[in-house]
Structure formats: C-alpha cells, structure tokens
Amino acid sequence: MPDVSGFFYPRTATGRSSLLPPPPWHYSGDLLTVEYRTDPERVAELLPGPLEPAPDDPGAVALIWADWQSCGEAGDELLDPVRAQYRECFAVVRCAFDGQVYSRCAYIWVDTDFALVRGLHQGYPKKLGSIHQTRSHPFGRAAPRIGPGGRFAGTLAAADRRLAQATVTLTGQVPAAGFVNAHPMAHHRWMPSIEKGAPDALDELVRSRSASVEGGPAWGGEATLELFESPTEEPARLEVREILGGYYQQVGVTWDGGKVLYSS
Amino acid sequence: MPDVSGFFYPRTATGRSSLLPPPPWHYSGDLLTVEYRTDPERVAELLPGPLEPAPDDPGAVALIWADWQSCGEAGDELLDPVRAQYRECFAVVRCAFDGQVYSRCAYIWVDTDFALVRGLHQGYPKKLGSIHQTRSHPFGRAAPRIGPGGRFAGTLAAADRRLAQATVTLTGQVPAAGFVNAHPMAHHRWMPSIEKGAPDALDELVRSRSASVEGGPAWGGEATLELFESPTEEPARLEVREILGGYYQQVGVTWDGGKVLYSS
Amino acid sequence: MPDVSGFFYPRTATGRSSLLPPPPWHYSGDLLTVEYRTDPERVAELLPGPLEPAPDDPGAVALIWADWQSCGEAGDELLDPVRAQYRECFAVVRCAFDGQVYSRCAYIWVDTDFALVRGLHQGYPKKLGSIHQTRSHPFGRAAPRIGPGGRFAGTLAAADRRLAQATVTLTGQVPAAGFVNAHPMAHHRWMPSIEKGAPDALDELVRSRSASVEGGPAWGGEATLELFESPTEEPARLEVREILGGYYQQVGVTWDGGKVLYSS
C-alpha cells in the first residue's frame, strides 16, 4: 500500500511538496510593538469559554508588526528567499485558563502562504494582508538607526483597505518590549466539519511558546496608533483608550511544537 | 460565558471577521482543461491507502485552470470584488474507494486567502500561486471568441518559477469537458498534531461534490501542455505521456458541504 | 556600429526585451463608468495652460473602471496571459484647446508594468494601484448578468489605502456610456530634465484617440460613488456633487498613435 509523506499538504510519495517542513521552525526578525488599553469588554468578548479575562489589566492589547526571515531545520529556504521572507501584523490579548495567564492572538495578517498555514497549525487566526514596517539600517538617510530618536512605523491593510498604522520613536533601552505577548500562547485549533450542522471536526485548546529566544536590547519609545474600520476586519473594535508604550527589538526565535490543553 | 462566532478564523463576538461565510458557496467562472495520460505508477503513489487506483485508465490526469468569481449566500463579495475573484490551477486524478470511483485533487494553487482556506476545509491541498488564463471576449482583437479556432492558454507559477503552461485551440462542441474530474471528490482532511511525534489531530477521508451545476456547452480542441521542474513542486512528476484532449467551458456551481467517509 | 532595437526599454540587439511592442495596441474589455459633477474649479485647476475648461458642464467627471486583455499586432501576449491582462481605474475630465473640446485623463491607476509604461507613452499619468471590478458571467449565482438589475461594483486602492468605490445597477440600454470620455484625448507628455533646475526635457501636448472601436450595447443604471482621502492621491479632491449616471459596456479598441499638438 503506498504511503504519502509530508508534514502538511500536499502529501506525496517524496514529501517534497509539503508547504511546511516539520518543526522546528526558526525565525530571525525585527519586532515593532504598540501596547495600549482598550475597553476590557472588547477583550473579554474574544475569549471563548473556558478562557477568562486576565486578572490584571484585562483590557491590555499589543499590536505587533514583525519583519521575518524563517526556515525549517535544514535552512534551504534561506537560499531561495522567496520561501523565507514574510511580514505580519497581529493583535495579542491576555487571558486566564486553569489558574494561569496566557497570551492569545486575536487577529493576525501575514503575506505568504507558508506563514498563513504555519499559523493555522499553531492556532493563529491568519489571513493575508499587506504589511509594511520601517527597517533600520546603519547607513544613509533612508533609514532610522536603532537608538534614541530612531523613528519606526508599521502599516497594515487587508482587502485593499488600511486597517492600522503606528509609529514608535525610540527614547532608550527598557527591560522588556512590553508585557502582553510575554506569556505562553493559548490558542484554539478549529476546523469546521465538512458535514453541515455538525460540530467542529477539530476543536482543541493548545498551549505553545518559543523553544528558544535570543535577541538584542529592548528599546522603548513614544508611540502613536490609529485603527480603521472595515466591513470584514475588526481590529478597530479594540479601540485605543490609552497608549501604554512603543517598543522595538531584534530577535531570533525557534518554535518546536506545543501541548494540547483540551480537545473536544 | 462569552461565545465567539464565525465559520472559520477569526471567530469573534460579531462573527464578521470570519475569513469564510458558512456554505453554500457559489461560483461563476471559466474552466480550461487539458487531460492526458501519465505513468499510472505516478498516480498510484499519490493515493494513500485505502484508496486504490481507478480500474480504468488509471494514469489519466486533468490539469484544470479556472477563473472564478465566488461568494457566500448573501453575495456581498460581488460588490467588493477583491473578496470575490480568484484564479486556480489544479491537477486531478481518479481513484477507487469502497467499490466506487472518485476524482481527487493532487495539487492545487490559488491566488487568494479565502480560496486557499476554503480549500483546506474541503481537503484540497492548496498553496498560493500565480495563475493566468486567456479570457474570451465578444469584441476586439485582444481576446478569442468561444468557438472554432478560439485559442486559450493557461499558465501557472509558484515561488517565482513557472510550473505549467498549456494551450487549447477549440475545434467544436463535445458532450463533456473531460472525464477525470467528473466524479465525486475523495479528499483527506489532515491537520498535524501540535504535539511532536503524535498522530495527525485530524485525519478524515471526505466525499463531496457540487450541490448544483449549470453551464454552457463544452468545447473540445487541440491541446498542448508543458510541465516544469521545481525544488518544491511536483506536477512535472505527473509527466505527459499522451494528450487526451483540451476543453473549455463556462459554468456556475454551488458547493454545500460533504460527507465523512471515515475518520481516524 | 551596433544598433539596438525595441519600441521601448530595454533596447537590445534582438529587440525582444522591449517592454512594449510598437503600436497598434489592441484591447478587449469591460468598462464600468460613473459620471458626476464636481466643483468646476477643481477641474480647472488640473488644466495647465493653454488648456481651458470645457465650455459646457465644465465640472463633469467620469471615473472609469476597465478590465482589459490587450496585445500587440502579433497577439503573442494572448497565449501568455500574464502579459495581456490588466485592470485600470481612471478619472477623466474635459477641456478646450484651440476651439475644440478634448477629454483628458487626470488620474489613472493600473496593475501591470506594460500598462503603466504604455500610458506614459500616451501621456496618461499612471501609477500602480489595486483595481477590482465585478465581472459579468452567464452562469451561476456569483456574477451579475448584463441586463436590467445586474449590479456591478468597482474599487480602487493605492499604497494600501482604498481611494474609490462605486456601484452601478443596470436599468436599461442607453445611447452612449457617458459623454465625458467621448472626445479625443489631450495629454501632456512630460519628462523632467536630468539636470536640476532645467526645464522639462520633454514637454508636449499630444492628441490621440482610438483608431477603431467596436462594442456591445451601452447600459445605463443607478450609480453610487465614494471617494476617500489619502496623503498622496487626490481623486477625493474631485468631490462628488451630483451623480449624472452609471454605465456598463463591453468594447474592443485599437490604439495606433497620435499627433503632437505642440512641443516646447
């Protein structure tokens, strides 16, 4: 009996077609973060039971831009960089489950298929979008330096509508690039049944976090953030009440699987 | 306890963010098909047990281009067509299960996120690609008419490499636009476990077919087909041994769910 | 002495690389038009002397979406349709020169390089954008038919911001698909000098119109139009005061050069 192989679709005789290699997945990139407070009700309404709002500061949100290069264990993608580079923008909130605080991605847009599908595996609610983020560079007048006065911006659009834009002007190094995305992630992995009216064919709550993280100093700064309405996107529902801070950091991360918290 | 809604990610309080509306899903579009014979071994190796090769002509393949407009039941997408239009190219083979012949999509590339994710729901092994297909038009010299002598082409690329190109020159109406994609589809729905080494979290064989189909006449013609190598794509492994025919047809289709054949 | 050939860049020994073949250029496509009145001052300010406002209805504007397939005389592009298909959205006003009324494109966005550069040759002020337009189709529920009740939409974005969206619901056939874009075009062809402070190296007023036009019936209907602000785009400055009509028509057009009205 033939056997097909591949971590993800398409599974073939060789396994060579799989859109994803098996984890570990490695990432090198730059993060631009704006943290703010919204109405805690707007966070709570995004948490399906049995998740509960975080006990402290339950209206805190992080909107994060990331400009990534990524690869599997063999690293082939780095020599065919159309398969390695992507950008994303995502909104993170916090929640509590079984007495522990988790981070949770509420919205996320990426600009490649491998990132989108990798996210579905991890329980990130990914869509495609158009994401841009100012890049630092050590030379010339067309880039900020990483240091006091460096100004960075992030923009997000989906379906030809701008959804968010932010700026961060660095003021100095800080102990951490925010607190909202600092916990293990609690995500649902859902796949509707192919049969109409039947319950989800896959319905799991999973926990995962980076297997390893390294990075440069966290920089803090003055931040601005605007969110825009769209008929099909809801980041603006997490309205900005109070800006908590803006952050910039360069990091290297490895992700290597997670844990099922429960499955129904 | 709050409840989130939405057929697919992201599930929110309003349900408005879901990348997909619930089925039925409606499609209007043009199909360009080239059917050919490859080495039956190359088809068989793509069929995980308990699927078996089709009893007749087990090496038959259809490579199909489609230029679609699609929408959910409410049809809002048609007035925001960036959310309605997409193109795809897919390779279909046949197989047998439990005494019945099925069609099965071995490879498929689309150019939007909603089409990609809709496909994962249906068990299509979708990736993003760049797909182009000559469009018929009733006026001017920059388009073929639908009729004898009309020449249509389809091209496919992924990750910046051309994978396939075909031409069909119409000769006359035929009873059907091929036979390979004419059966109900037998697809696997797979989602790997978030836990390393564990079996797939979702592993189903599902059956589905269009809930309704209407269309214009099927046109047949002379076809050419070239397939190209790529480090990460394998349509060229289904090498062309003998062209069986080329077809063009305009269709309207509704898809409204399927049936689980088995789940493990 | 070697000679390079090609209608446009890059010019090479073979001429094969030229982004454009020499005219004639053929087009087959669908036009969706909304005509409206804006403040005539806002039209006048877009007309460099010696152009003057049109004597009648000088505030009339047509915003036109077009979904094209195009090719040169040999038609090769039609069998490699990535080189043939493009979409555009453009704003047309009228003006007078030397006692004659002309149409003039004030803004235009396209989605391919060949269309952009073809436009620069013709004096169209082209930029890249993301343009979508509902497509008619004879089958299925995911497309309007061309007839009473058929609803079409057009959307435009550039630099990740939506700039315009329109709908037209067809009511019946009309004598013509508007009047604003019905005259020969009067366009400037400008190229700044490479030397700072020097006058334009190319500064011509040219006249051109289609060498031939064929088409189906013009349909009229009820129209809506919204224009949105952007830091770098100004269609919204041509604010909508009164909608004059909406139109849909399928056409085939050939363009084959124009005439210099004056050159400085």
Add this chain to the structure above:
Amino acid sequence: MPDVSGFFYPRTATGRSSLLPPPPWHYSGDLLTVEYRTDPERVAELLPGPLEPAPDDPGAVALIWADWQSCGEAGDELLDPVRAQYRECFAVVRCAFDGQVYSRCAYIWVDTDFALVRGLHQGYPKKLGSIHQTRSHPFGRAAPRIGPGGRFAGTLAAADRRLAQATVTLTGQVPAAGFVNAHPMAHHRWMPSIEKGAPDALDELVRSRSASVEGGPAWGGEATLELFESPTEEPARLEVREILGGYYQQVGVTWDGGKVLYSS
C-alpha cells in the same frame, strides 16, 4: 492661467500627487553582487553608438541585487514604508564614451512603481519583477551574519518565470565590492514619438552618479550564478563564462541629478 505642479505625473494644483518628489533621493540598503565574464560581443551589441566597449575586460558583467529603503528630502516615505521599500536586480556592463569609461545598466527589474519611474527618469531600462535577496540578521538561525561563512542568495523572476539565481558565501573583507558598477553611469533617456514613424521624441545620453555614498566594509566571497531563458527577457544572453567574484555590502547613497552628454 492655472499652473500644475509636481516633479512627475500626475501634476496637480497641489503637487501632492506626483509619483516622485524632486531629487535628492536617498537610499539605504544592502547590495549582493556577482561579477563575471561573458562573450564581449554580447556586451558590445547592447551599446548603441557612439558608445564603445570598455578598453579593458569588455566582457565583464555585474549582476546586482539590492534591498532598498528610499525617500525624498523630507523623508515622509519612511513613516509610510509601503512607499519607501523596494527591491531590484540589475545587470551592469561598462562602455567608453569620449575617452572615459562608464558603467551602464543593461537590464533592471524592480518591484514598485516609484522605483520604476524613478529609473525611467535616470535612464534605467526598468521593468517590474519579483526580486528576493537573503537578509542578514544578528540573531537566530534564520539569517546569515555579515562575516566569514555568511551565505546570501538572490533570485529574480519576471512574468512568472525565474530569470536568475545566485549565491555568495562570504570569505573576507575586500577593498571594493567589484569594479563593473564603479564608474559614472552613461544612460540613454528615450521616449518614442507619439507619431508613428517619427524619430524618438526624447533621445539623450546622460551621465549621472551618486552625489554621496557611505557604507560598511565590502565583503568578498565564493559565488554561483544561473541565468534562465525567457521569451521576453534576455539576461541569459549575457551567458556566464567565468565567475569573477561575489560581494556583499551595506550602503547609504544619495542621488541628485545628472548631466546631459548629448541630446538629438
């Protein structure tokens, strides 16, 4: 009489729509270069008279990838980075004119409209393409460091066909990142006449070079280069006979206009 303003199209009352600000234009980015020797005849055939082949090493070619951020004097683009970032791949040869050696761009592909049109102003024969280049990063396993053993790749596609791919593995610092692109550029600025059969409306030979350049050390390394055929692109005609070297450098550049060498 109204006056329109703007360095490039569209020229409007405010000047705000112009696709380009006036020079100076600033650039910060990373360059990946492979230099090689091709048949000198293939270089000579790309040099329209009165340009002549360079006296030394007339078959030398540089194929250069660049990953840029760019802006005008005010720098607004850096806070809306969709208008600042682009990538390019270009082939440079050398030539002689009036006793002086010049560099000359024979082919170039970019991925934004502002870069394409900026190039037309400068006499670069730009088309749109899909360009990717491995990015260095100081952290994580998904990026090379800038140093011995760092491996970088560049890929180029246009019209859905891969045209070139290269790798450079750094070995050590070198005095310069190649010699082919080190001279002032001698470019033609051509615009065909709108009148068929008439000579070019613009036909200039211009000279320009960077107004200022700063950068990090030049790194040299082992290089590979593959060029692929296409019906509409000719880099492969500059076939690789002998690899001369591979280079990587981070630079900051300002361009501020040029000089007309002759105009006909």
